[in-house]
Amino acid sequence: MPEISAQTEPDPIATDSPDADTETVAKRKRMGVTFWIAIGWVALVVFGAIFQPILPLQSTTKPDPCSTYAATMANYGISGTAAQLYNNSQADSPRQAQQMADAGTKPPADSISACPNPTLNSKTNAFPSAQHWLGTDSAGRDTFARIVAGAKVALLVGLVAVGVGMILGTLIGLIAGYFRGAVEGIMMTFVDVALAFPALILAIAIVAFRGQSLFNVCLAIAIVATPGFARLSRSSTLTFSEREFVMAARVMGASHRRIIFREILPNVALPVVAFYLLAVAIAIVAEGGLAFLGLSVPPPTPSWGTMIQDGYNVINDSPFVVMVPSMVMFVTVLAFNYIGDRFRERFDVKEAAL
Amino acid sequence: MRVARKVLLSLLRLAGAVVAVSFLTFLLAHKIPGDPTAIILQDKVNTMVPCGSVLLGETVDCGALAPKVVHPRGTEAPGAVTSVCHADRCVIASDALRHQMGLDQPVLTQYVHWAGKAIHGDFGTTYDTQPQPVWPQIAQALPPTLELMIIAMVLSLIISIPLGIYAAYREHRLGDRILTTASFLFVALPNFVLAIFLIIIFVTWMGAVQSVYVPWSNGVGKNLSTLAIPAVALSLGMASVYQRLLRTDMIATLQEDFILMARAKGLPTWRILTRHALRPSSFSLLTVFGINVGTLIGGTVIMEVMFSISGIGKLITKSIYVRNYPTIQAIVVLIAAVYVAANVLTDIFYSVLDPRIRHA
Amino acid sequence: MNQPSPTLQTSTSKTGLAALGLQPVPGAPLLELDDLRTYFEIGAGTVHAVDGVSLKVDRAMTLGVVGESGSGKTVLSRSAMGLLRSGNLRQSGQVRYQGHDLIAMADKTRRRLWGTEMAMVFQDPMTSLNPVMKIGRQITESLRYHLGMSKSEAREAALVGLKSVGIPAPEQRIDEYPHQLSGGMRQRVTIAVALACGPKLLFADEPTTALDVTVQAQILDLLDHQRRERNMGMILVTHDLGVVAGRADVVAVMYAGQVVEIAPTAELFGNVRMPYTEALLRAIPKLDEASHTKLNVISGRPPDLIKPPKGCRFAPRCPYAQSKCRNEPPPLVESSTPGHAYRCWFPVGSDQGSTQLPAPVVREPAPDPAPDGAPKIQPTPPPKAPERRITAVERSENAPENPNE
Numbered sequence A: 001m002p003e004i005s006a007q008t009e010p011d012p013i014a015t016d017s018p019d020a021d022t023e024t025v026a027k028r029k030r031m032g033v034t035f036w037i038a039i040g041w042v043a044l045v046v047f048g049a050i051f052q053p054i055l056p057l058q059s060t061t062k063p064d065p066c067s068t069y070a071a072t073m074a075n076y077g078i079s080g081t082a083a084q085l086y087n088n089s090q091a092d093s094p095r096q097a098q099q100m101a102d103a104g105t106k107p108p109a110d111s112i113s114a115c116p117n118p119t120l121n122s123k124t125n126a127f128p129s130a131q132h133w134l135g136t137d138s139a140g141r142d143t144f145a146r147i148v149a150g151a152k153v154a155l156l157v158g159l160v161a162v163g164v165g166m167i168l169g170t171l172i173g174l175i176a177g178y179f180r181g182a183v184e185g186i187m188m189t190f191v192d193v194a195l196a197f198p199a200l201i202l203a204i205a206i207v208a209f210r211g212q213s214l215f216n217v218c219l220a221i222a223i224v225a226t227p228g229f230a231r232l233s234r235s236s237t238l239t240f241s242e243r244e245f246v247m248a249a250r251v252m253g254a255s256h257r258r259i260i261f262r263e264i265l266p267n268v269a270l271p272v273v274a275f276y277l278l279a280v281a282i283a284i285v286a287e288g289g290l291a292f293l294g295l296s297v298p299p300p301t302p303s304w305g306t307m308i309q310d311g312y313n314v315i316n317d318s319p320f321v322v323m324v325p326s327m328v329m330f331v332t333v334l335a336f337n338y339i340g341d342r343f344r345e346r347f348d349v350k351e352a353a354l
Numbered sequence B: 001m002r003v004a005r006k007v008l009l010s011l012l013r014l015a016g017a018v019v020a021v022s023f024l025t026f027l028l029a030h031k032i033p034g035d036p037t038a039i040i041l042q043d044k045v046n047t048m049v050p051c052g053s054v055l056l057g058e059t060v061d062c063g064a065l066a067p068k069v070v071h072p073r074g075t076e077a078p079g080a081v082t083s084v085c086h087a088d089r090c091v092i093a094s095d096a097l098r099h100q101m102g103l104d105q106p107v108l109t110q111y112v113h114w115a116g117k118a119i120h121g122d123f124g125t126t127y128d129t130q131p132q133p134v135w136p137q138i139a140q141a142l143p144p145t146l147e148l149m150i151i152a153m154v155l156s157l158i159i160s161i162p163l164g165i166y167a168a169y170r171e172h173r174l175g176d177r178i179l180t181t182a183s184f185l186f187v188a189l190p191n192f193v194l195a196i197f198l199i200i201i202f203v204t205w206m207g208a209v210q211s212v213y214v215p216w217s218n219g220v221g222k223n224l225s226t227l228a229i230p231a232v233a234l235s236l237g238m239a240s241v242y243q244r245l246l247r248t249d250m251i252a253t254l255q256e257d258f259i260l261m262a263r264a265k266g267l268p269t270w271r272i273l274t275r276h277a278l279r280p281s282s283f284s285l286l287t288v289f290g291i292n293v294g295t296l297i298g299g300t301v302i303m304e305v306m307f308s309i310s311g312i313g314k315l316i317t318k319s320i321y322v323r324n325y326p327t328i329q330a331i332v333v334l335i336a337a338v339y340v341a342a343n344v345l346t347d348i349f350y351s352v353l354d355p356r357i358r359h360a
Numbered sequence C: 001m002n003q004p005s006p007t008l009q010t011s012t013s014k015t016g017l018a019a020l021g022l023q024p025v026p027g028a029p030l031l032e033l034d035d036l037r038t039y040f041e042i043g044a045g046t047v048h049a050v051d052g053v054s055l056k057v058d059r060a061m062t063l064g065v066v067g068e069s070g071s072g073k074t075v076l077s078r079s080a081m082g083l084l085r086s087g088n089l090r091q092s093g094q095v096r097y098q099g100h101d102l103i104a105m106a107d108k109t110r111r112r113l114w115g116t117e118m119a120m121v122f123q124d125p126m127t128s129l130n131p132v133m134k135i136g137r138q139i140t141e142s143l144r145y146h147l148g149m150s151k152s153e154a155r156e157a158a159l160v161g162l163k164s165v166g167i168p169a170p171e172q173r174i175d176e177y178p179h180q181l182s183g184g185m186r187q188r189v190t191i192a193v194a195l196a197c198g199p200k201l202l203f204a205d206e207p208t209t210a211l212d213v214t215v216q217a218q219i220l221d222l223l224d225h226q227r228r229e230r231n232m233g234m235i236l237v238t239h240d241l242g243v244v245a246g247r248a249d250v251v252a253v254m255y256a257g258q259v260v261e262i263a264p265t266a267e268l269f270g271n272v273r274m275p276y277t278e279a280l281l282r283a284i285p286k287l288d289e290a291s292h293t294k295l296n297v298i299s300g301r302p303p304d305l306i307k308p309p310k311g312c313r314f315a316p317r318c319p320y321a322q323s324k325c326r327n328e329p330p331p332l333v334e335s336s337t338p339g340h341a342y343r344c345w346f347p348v349g350s351d352q353g354s355t356q357l358p359a360p361v362v363r364e365p366a367p368d369p370a371p372d373g374a375p376k377i378q379p380t381p382p383p384k385a386p387e388r389r390i391t392a393v394e395r396s397e398n399a400p401e402n403p404n405e
């Protein structure tokens, strides 16, 4: 490193920074705005996830007919009409369909009205337009509608599954940290073993063995999330159960259950919630990881991870398709991280505690 | 020496973890629906023995058509098994095979049997239509994975240490603020999303060629160029975390009296930062670096799939799909061992960094 | 112990001022502060940590700087050396080292003088040594950097240095880490570190405050010995008048960032003029007391350095304060004795003070200010009994440790 110091330049090796106070005041205001943007984004995602079924969105699962025909045309090298015939089960084979088309057979009327010209009307991997705000995917499905539907998976995997892991893990940690002894020994051995193993591999194993479904993805996330919460809540429980107020409650003859839930839990809750916000972000990313391994929710149900994975296949021709879900996932993770950071700052939860 | 005892203790504790992890995987794999013998047999049967005129569900003797069953150890076993006609395919009943493979024994017995051999490096053969010994498979998959992981780790340190020092030195000033924001963004950026962005920028837009992984033997430059994007994608997130940790600790260290003392000795700034401040500031970084090995393995799996690198990650996912227990088991033990090694190394490194631990 | 550090002889390359191509200005004192002001801009306002201090130190002499915690002693010594560089720093005045102004120097330039021309021993040897570096390297580091010594030369020099500061078995200690040494030993090491490159001026900022009372005198003696041996100038900062009593040639008493009284030691102890100094004298701890009995036994708190009192800064706590004191800042005036100056409208022992004062209220009989049975820190000569009783000064047997110190 060059000698950065010059006479005029202030040196942090000495002491405080310039205008430390005015600076933090200004920063606080700026951070406030970002914080509310983050909250707003999360609220939007939650809103989309909850109201997705009643929102006037396009189909998230049904491929665009023209895109299907276009794909058939490309696959078998047949004309648009032949593709329509073949896809509408008018012909047994592409070749037969082509012969029928050549002979002048027309596809069903509704098929034609849905897609007058597969070549011209195909909307595969389209850029955003008034009709498709965020474009379409490789099956011509509306990306916006799928993003909104994917929010549901993200939140189930993130908020709900991690929430289950949080409750379980916190309970384990509370019990282990409060009762100590053999209970703690056994529980923490399991926790350590679970933590000793790469979480993603464990999640892969759970989903692969149990089968690909939304429930199993959530189950895997919940299981993987549990030990971290257990370790965290145990260590906080250890510090709090030695405090005066707990001693006092004990001397007063309060029951174990009362001490754990009324005296200790409220104190343990703070770092646990801080960790939760972080873990939600990690879980949303984990779903994406599973998707890359083909282990997220089965198609055609949209999830951000599967959308990224689908889009990755056409990254060279239509990078936009993969960009949209990637950005959405990134922004959501960013929002949760930011909220988590602010939470830690606000309640002075030490980063090291996590 | 105390350090030696400490390391030995942590080794023992972690060796216990390896045993526990491997046994749990064993249990998990064996308690879960799906029969490995079916995989060994069905595939072969599907291709070889059409049912023909036999009625569905009827027990028949596939006779001469029955495939030779190979014991996991590689010894040939007689193919005297009955077969059942299922959904127009002739499926060989697998009880006999199961018995031959020892799968009908209690899980604990199986585990002890397996562990006894595993200690000697014999991880058995795959459950496959063409069973292969497990270890060569792993040995083949190991180099790319290790290479990717090591490059990513080294890269993350190369990036994070200077930036962490710089940010701490310039605390609250422009450079530090830019770095703080950047590291915040990169921490939140999933590594596969980062990989996608890198591909779009460098491959799609700038026309760089992302080729399939080639080993060193095909030229180091070529080898490294294939790993560039996945390694960068893996390392930036970690680097951001390390940079943040180092910055925080370093800011605290720079307030210490001994830094002022070093300044009063007239040493130049860079020397104070690197010789005096860096070491006492690197404990959090080291801790997280050790923990991150596990996370990195997860990330590596995704990169291997994304970039078609035939490494451990790809091998274990493939093995999970086809329920190839012996391979899964071996890899799980391997990963746990790597984790253990990382932990022990971290412990040792701690006492190298901090003499107070050495003498405590 | 009698062996001087060899570094002065062995250095071949140019160091210190010579390395900067500068010559000492003939006739200039070793260090001269001229109306030095060091302010810190913080959110709440400007901290007037050092507010117009002028001092002089020559070779072979010890200047004692005494004052309560928070009076600006540390800031004074650090800004005299030029160590402070935080962004919120406002400095004015001059610090001339052998006639060359340090404040005007670029930091990089000034750094060449640190270690070689001037050095500092800090208050707490527990924190001022790098915990993860062998003590040998903490000494050799500057030898190698400033004097360009080879590894083995530097090690030899460090061994000699360690021996000269009274470290037993230096061959073994040199490869140990700070935590393996006791507090007193560590402070000896920091002294060895500071003296390694043969500085001509040593700042010792409360070098014994953090130490066990039994080793305090040893460390002070060591510093004194080294000063004489090396013909160094020394600025000995302390909150304890007893510490400077037998060791300083001149004592400057600081209050709220200003020098409120300065005099040759004997003169100061014999002829106190400033009420604050008088209060300090009463607070000299006796040896049989708790080791860290501090000076804040003077009732009341030091003033807010952001908004110091507009008159005399000691007025809110001064038992003799009059309305003039509260309105007009007293200038630093020379007394009849040469070299003795003080800031007070109504100095101790003057008629002005006692005649205008109502009958003093005696809260408790003032204890004998001279520490008994402590010849080492016995002021020379013992202060004469004050004419007035200071009501506000109380001695507390168990004064709490000041967290700032």
Ligand SMILES: Nc1ncnc2c1ncn2[C@@H]1O[C@H](COP(=O)(O)OP(=O)(O)O)[C@@H](O)[C@H]1O
Pocket (backbone or CB within 6 Å): A015, A016, C040, C042, C047, C049, C067, C068, C069, C070, C071, C072, C073, C074, C075, C076, C086, C305
């Ligand atoms: N970097 C700084 N920023 C703001 N105020 C400071 C700074 N350094 C010291 N001060 C203030 O200057 C005053 C004098 O401090 P100091 O010199 O440490 O006193 P002493 O050494 O006499 O106990 C104190 O009030 C302290 O709070």
Ligand code: SF4
Pocket (backbone or CB within 6 Å): C274, C275, C276, C312, C313, C314, C315, C316, C318, C319, C320, C321, C322, C325, C326, C330, C343, C344, C345, C346, C347
């Ligand atoms: S000027 Fe007044 S207030 Fe200040 S010290 Fe002298 S007598 Fe006390």
Ligand SMILES: [Mg+2]
Pocket (backbone or CB within 6 Å): C070, C073, C074, C075, C206
């Ligand atoms: Mg001080």
